[in-house]
Amino acid sequence: MSLLAVTDLSVAIGMVPLLDRISFSLDRGEVLGLVGESGSGKSLTAMTLMGLLPLIGGRITAGRASFDDFDLTILPEARYRALRGRRIALISQNPMTSLDPILTVGAQIDQASRLHAGLSAAAARARSLDLMHQLRIPEAAAIHGQYPHQLSGGMKQRIVIAMALAGDPDLIIADEPTTALDVTIQAQIIQILSDLVAERGVALLLITHDMGVVAQACHRVSVLYAGRCAETGTVHDIFARPRHPYTKALIGCIPREGQAPGTLVGIPGMVPTAFTYPKGCRYHPRCTVAAAECRTEVPAGSILDRSGGGGIVFCHHPLEAAHG
Amino acid sequence: MADRIPDSILRFDGVSRDFSAQAGLFGRKRTMRAVDGVTLDIPRGKVTGVVGESGCGKSTLARLALHLLKPSAGHVYFEGHDLAGLKPAALRRQRRHMQMVFQDPYSSIDPRFTIRDAVMEPFQVHGIRHTPAEGREKAARLLEMAGLDPQLAERHPHQLSGGQKQRVGIARALALEPDLIVLDEPTASLDVSIQAQIVALLADLRSRLGLTYLFISHDLGLVRYFCDRIVVMYLGAAVEILPSTDAPHRHPYTRTLMESAFLPDPERRRTVTRLSGEIPSAFERPPGCAFAARCPVASGRCYAEKPVLPATDPHPVACHHPLD
Numbered sequence: 001m002s003l004l005a006v007t008d009l010s011v012a013i014g015m016v017p018l019l020d021r022i023s024f025s026l027d028r029g030e031v032l033g034l035v036g037e038s039g040s041g042k043s044l045t046a047m048t049l050m051g052l053l054p055l056i057g058g059r060i061t062a063g064r065a066s067f068d069d070f071d072l073t074i075l076p077e078a079r080y081r082a083l084r085g086r087r088i089a090l091i092s093q094n095p096m097t098s099l100d101p102i103l104t105v106g107a108q109i110d111q112a113s114r115l116h117a118g119l120s121a122a123a124a125r126a127r128s129l130d131l132m133h134q135l136r137i138p139e140a141a142a143i144h145g146q147y148p149h150q151l152s153g154g155m156k157q158r159i160v161i162a163m164a165l166a167g168d169p170d171l172i173i174a175d176e177p178t179t180a181l182d183v184t185i186q187a188q189i190i191q192i193l194s195d196l197v198a199e200r201g202v203a204l205l206l207i208t209h210d211m212g213v214v215a216q217a218c219h220r221v222s223v224l225y226a227g228r229c230a231e232t233g234t235v236h237d238i239f240a241r242p243r244h245p246y247t248k249a250l251i252g253c254i255p256r257e258g259q260a261p262g263t264l265v266g267i268p269g270m271v272p273t274a275f276t277y278p279k280g281c282r283y284h285p286r287c288t289v290a291a292a293e294c295r296t297e298v299p300a301g302s303i304l305d306r307s308g309g310g311g312i313v314f315c316h317h318p319l320e321a322a323h324g
Numbered sequence: 325m326a327d328r329i330p331d332s333i334l335r336f337d338g339v340s341r342d343f344s345a346q347a348g349l350f351g352r353k354r355t356m357r358a359v360d361g362v363t364l365d366i367p368r369g370k371v372t373g374v375v376g377e378s379g380c381g382k383s384t385l386a387r388l389a390l391h392l393l394k395p396s397a398g399h400v401y402f403e404g405h406d407l408a409g410l411k412p413a414a415l416r417r418q419r420r421h422m423q424m425v426f427q428d429p430y431s432s433i434d435p436r437f438t439i440r441d442a443v444m445e446p447f448q449v450h451g452i453r454h455t456p457a458e459g460r461e462k463a464a465r466l467l468e469m470a471g472l473d474p475q476l477a478e479r480h481p482h483q484l485s486g487g488q489k490q491r492v493g494i495a496r497a498l499a500l501e502p503d504l505i506v507l508d509e510p511t512a513s514l515d516v517s518i519q520a521q522i523v524a525l526l527a528d529l530r531s532r533l534g535l536t537y538l539f540i541s542h543d544l545g546l547v548r549y550f551c552d553r554i555v556v557m558y559l560g561a562a563v564e565i566l567p568s569t570d571a572p573h574r575h576p577y578t579r580t581l582m583e584s585a586f587l588p589d590p591e592r593r594r595t596v597t598r599l600s601g602e603i604p605s606a607f608e609r610p611p612g613c614a615f616a617a618r619c620p621v622a623s624g625r626c627y628a629e630k631p632v633l634p635a636t637d638p639h640p641v642a643c644h645h646p647l648d
């Protein structure tokens with residue numbers, strides 16, 4: 001069984017259903033990209049897996065989610081606390097949400113090491129410096145003594161990654177880890193995360209809306225739209241042979257090298273909110289190949305057999321396999 | 325002024341802008357140079373892109389272009405007039421012909437305004453009166469030009485999506501029939517599907533109305549798709565001006581920047597090389613080339629002598645050892 005397995009997971013906040021039968025799985029040494037426009041449910045999925053739904057008044061209403069031998073849907077908070085940081089780590093978009101402004105960054109990495117690995121103060125410091133070296137933080141000893149506000153955004157994000165690694169997690173959930181950063185720094189951070197997966201066998205759930213980051217770093221991709229899965233497949237199939245009209249349209253929004261002027265048009269309309277979800281397939285008002293049943297019937301998943309890559313698509317009229 | 329591009333609508337001539345900032349609450353005042361000796365022509369009817377990392381001076385350059393900021397040194401000429409030399413009334417007359425669209429569509433519209441008020445504000449600022457019927461007609465026409473339903477005129481900004489608000493920002497910029505529009509990261513806070521719609525709108529308006537754009541962005545793929553020329557900035561200075569989007573990258577920084585951008589194609593992944601060194605502080609500018617500490621081909625001369633952008637070159641590069 002996969003390290004992380006999510007099956008038909010549904011989540012509501014208060015009375016509002018927000019995630020509807022989300023499914024994906026992730027193994028050690030693998031990077032799964034979770035992509036979609038804003039409001040598609042990416043961060044909510046991360047919150048759910050971190051066991052943080054109660055903080056925002058949310059709850060799991062149906063489905064399964066397991067991590068290793070743990071059933072995440074019924075795990076009591078006390079046991080979740082033992083997983084968080086130690087086995088599952090979260091890297092969020094804004095490093096300041098994870099950093100304490102009044103402590104040196106070194107103290108914060110040390111703390112993470114001591115909490116999760118039960119080290120002495122001296123051993124924790126040595127471990128922090130080692131992690132900082134691995135993350136290619138120059139002059140680690142000097143930076144160890146600095147406060148968050150003294151560091152650049154890219155450096156702060158590296159500190160947050162060091163904290164995430166301090167517990168030696170099996171699973172890292174990174175929610176838009178580079179969205180706020182410049183491209184040169186983004187490239188470095190994505191490389192660092194990819195190396196962790198390759199060298200330590202970490203499982204990485206990489207949440208992003210950036211198709212460039214997906215293409216660069218992911219093995220498999222799960223596309224979300226308006227709280228539902230649209231399509232899952234290998235990164236090669238998703239880009240070369242998308243079967244869901246939304247996947248194809250989303251990729252078509254990114255200008256390619258040498259793209260002729262006037263050929264980038266976007267997707268007409270916009271993502272609906274939970275209060276305006278249409279009936280049937282939620283993408284139908286924007287879909288160029290929508291038919292009558294799309295307006296009334298929720299599409300079920302069809303298993304794909306794409307050159308051995310597999311995958312699943314939720315669409316009444318999937319694009320031809322040769323398409324794209 | 326000898327080597328002006330014949331039909332240049334806007335010209336920066338050795339423009340610098342300093343800011344003074346206090347280090348901490350009681351720290352000494354220090355001066356930093358946000359824009360450093362930029363000489364640049366903006367050709368009429370073209371899209372000139374400006375790229376560079378956060379803090380390199382793009383927004384400051386934009387505000388200097390519209391004379392929303394005064395240069396600390398040098399001159400900005402719009403249609404041959406030195407904006408600093410104009411009396412307030414004459415400056416206001418010139419300003420009609422140049423407009424700005426900001427990154428954050430939320431902050432640029434007063435929340436108490438209706439959409440009609442927002443679109444009509446430029447007329448008020450310039451003391452142009454309309455009868456109520458004329459005003460309604462004019463606002464409706466501007467909203468339509470920006471691809472919005474004129475019915476939205478009665479709404480308030482919070483009732484609009486990010487993409488719709490950005491269209492309102494564009495409608496407002498069009499109100500006074502300008503010749504030049506400065507766009508400061510106009511799509512940075514939008515989803516890619518909406519970004520592509522906005523860029524298509526901008527392209528259409530430009531060809532219909534004969535507009536000139538100064539288009540600021542940190543999205544290199546987008547700039548390459550949309551712009552005719554690209555100005556690359558580093559630490560306040562223009563370091564290379566690419567005369568076309570397929571021109572070779574001759575400045576080592578331009579190459580680093582372009583190679584850091586991930587392509588939306590998993591078959592063409594980037595090999596990320598380690599960048600050594602951080603961007604130097606604009607307070608403590610190194611004496612030679614500002615990029616020397618990160619440059620793979622730096623020589624002794626680079627640390628001692630500041631390279632300048634040759635004014636007359638068709639493809640100017642500010643570098644002692646430009647790449648082939």
Ligand SMILES: Nc1ncnc2c1ncn2[C@@H]1O[C@H](COP(=O)(O)OP(=O)(O)OP(=O)(O)O)[C@@H](O)[C@H]1O
Pocket residue numbers: 343344345357358376377378379380381382383384385542606
């Ligand atoms: N009013 C101001 N007072 C002091 N410093 C300023 C002011 N405006 C800008 N700066 C500084 O000038 C430098 C350039 O800023 P600018 O906003 O032009 O950068 P930018 O290239 O637009 O960055 P970004 O990509 O983050 O928008 C920065 O170091 C910034 O902190």
Ligand SMILES: Nc1ncnc2c1ncn2[C@@H]1O[C@H](COP(=O)(O)OP(=O)(O)O)[C@@H](O)[C@H]1O
Pocket residue numbers: 013018036037038039040041042043044045056273274
């Ligand atoms: N705390 C919350 N309370 C109510 N609705 C929420 C909350 N957080 C997220 N949502 C809603 O859940 C949906 C998915 O949001 P989110 O997971 O943040 O999307 P993404 O990360 O993909 O942009 C959106 O419709 C959003 O408005």
Ligand code: SF4
Pocket residue numbers: 244245246281282283284285287288289290291294299314315316317318
């Ligand atoms: S189910 Fe219908 S509307 Fe939905 S994506 Fe498929 S074809 Fe389009």
Ligand code: SF4
Pocket residue numbers: 575576577613614615616617619620621622623626631642643644645646
């Ligand atoms: S001047 Fe020297 S240090 Fe600067 S970019 Fe050119 S080669 Fe590199």
Ligand SMILES: [Mg+2]
Pocket residue numbers: 042043044
């Ligand atoms: Mg999110």
Ligand SMILES: [Mg+2]
Pocket residue numbers: 382383384508
């Ligand atoms: Mg800016």
